[in-house]
Amino acid sequence: DAGITQSPRHKVTETGTPVTLRCHQTENHRYMYWYRQDPGHGLRLIHYSYGVKDTDKGEVSDGYSVSRSKTEDFLLTLESATSSQTSVYFCATGTSGGENIQYFGAGTRLSVL
Amino acid sequence: KQEVTQIPAALSVPEGENLVLNCSFTDSAIYNLQWFRQDPGKGLTSLLLIQSSQREQTSGRLNASLDKSSGRSTLYIAASQPGDSATYLCAVSGGGADGLTFGKGTHLIIQP
Numbered sequence: 001d002a003g004i005t006q007s008p009r010h011k012v013t014e015t016g017t018p019v020t021l022r023c024h025q026t027e028n029h030r031y032m033y034w035y036r037q038d039p040g041h042g043l044r045l046i047h048y049s050y051g052v053k054d055t056d057k058g059e060v061s062d063g064y065s066v067s068r069s070k071t072e073d074f075l076l077t078l079e080s081a082t083s084s085q086t087s088v089y090f091c092a093t094g095t096s097g098g099e100n101i102q103y104f105g106a107g108t109r110l111s112v113l
Numbered sequence: 114k115q116e117v118t119q120i121p122a123a124l125s126v127p128e129g130e131n132l133v134l135n136c137s138f139t140d141s142a143i144y145n146l147q148w149f150r151q152d153p154g155k156g157l158t159s160l161l162l163i164q165s166s167q168r169e170q171t172s173g174r175l176n177a178s179l180d181k182s183s184g185r186s187t188l189y190i191a192a193s194q195p196g197d198s199a200t201y202l203c204a205v206s207g208g209g210a211d212g213l214t215f216g217k218g219t220h221l222i223i224q225p
Contacts (some may be wrong), residue, residue: 031210042217043157043202050210058212090156092213099145099164100206102213104157 003027004105006091012111019078021108023091025071031094032074033102034058034066036087043090049074050096081112115140119203119216127224128195134188134219136203141184144208148177148188151200151218160201161188193223 003026013019023032034046035058045058047066055066063085065077078085091105116139126132136146145164149157161170161177163186169178176189190197200220204213 033212035212040217043204043213043215045212045214048210048212056210092157094210096210099162100208101159101162102147102204102206103159104149106156 004091004093004103006089006105006108008108009106010109012113013081014113015082016080019081019110019112021076021089021091021110023074023076023105025074025093027093027103028071029093029103030071030096031100032068033092033094034064034074034076035090035092036060037090037107038087046076046089081110083112086110086112115143115205115207115214117203117205117214117216119201119219121219122217123220123222125222125224126193128193130193131189131191132193132221134190134201134203134221136186136188136216138184138186138205138214141181142207143181143205144211145206146177146179146186147204147206147213148175148186149202149204151202157202195223195225197221198223 005024007022033048035043037043044060049055049068089108092102094102120135147162148160163179174191179186200218202218204215
């Protein structure tokens, strides 16, 4: 398994508070991704990064921001959490060139009350 | 916009049966297709990846096929076992740094 660590693994927060989720990888993969998984919707892409300080929006980016200051870390921030952002968040990494297999972390379960 | 559909949504079969899970996608301009397994409360484990130029890939009792022109892929599981019980997800990539577009999955139960 690719060395992908997500923290925290579980978080409960209140509406309106800022939240930051962290993804750390030890594989030196160029690409990193944040997805959310919701019943009835499956996994959907929030944001992705194609290099240090290079990021772009995915399908469901509203209300989220990301930052990548070094290869191994990709942060997802909810500036002001809402109940609709209650979800399971997955980080993934991918290699550039070749097969571009994506490897997933264990997920962060976020509840916004 | 790419859309991925998986049929059936749920499947329950007795142990030992061979089974087929189906995946279809609307835009045939894909770079690759991945099949994942997800156990309850866990992350995703990559099972097989098929490049757009390939027709099939095999790993143990698993065989995945790809018909890019018709927008279809199948995952064949031979001699199913209770340990195969999980949700199976199909996902396609447009290439480069593109993220994956996922289907909603097939929830598989293998009865002992």
